[in-house]
Amino acid sequence: MSEPGYEEARDELVEVVRRLEAGGLSLEESLALWERGEALAKTCERQLAGARERIDQALAVTEEDVADA
Numbered sequence: 001m002s003e004p005g006y007e008e009a010r011d012e013l014v015e016v017v018r019r020l021e022a023g024g025l026s027l028e029e030s031l032a033l034w035e036r037g038e039a040l041a042k043t044c045e046r047q048l049a050g051a052r053e054r055i056d057q058a059l060a061v062t063e064e065d066v067a068d069a
Contacts, residue, residue: 004040006047013040 004012016037020030 003043006044006051009040009043009047013037013044016040 003009016033019025020033020037025033
């Protein structure tokens with residue numbers, strides 16, 4: 001299964017948190033949701049880090065262009 005996009009992972013993570021906070025789940029269900037939430041959080045972190053890197057690269061190119069002008 002492919003990794004979800006940032007928005008999809010974020011939305012699913014919100015739903016996981018909502019379900020955990022609502023309670024009423026068995027220990028096994030809670031653990032499974034917790035693990036899914038951890039995986040989704042890591043997906044979001046990876047994608048945000050990639051976006052930060054792209055922004056930093058774009059800014060570096062812009063700064064080089066200004067310095068060369």
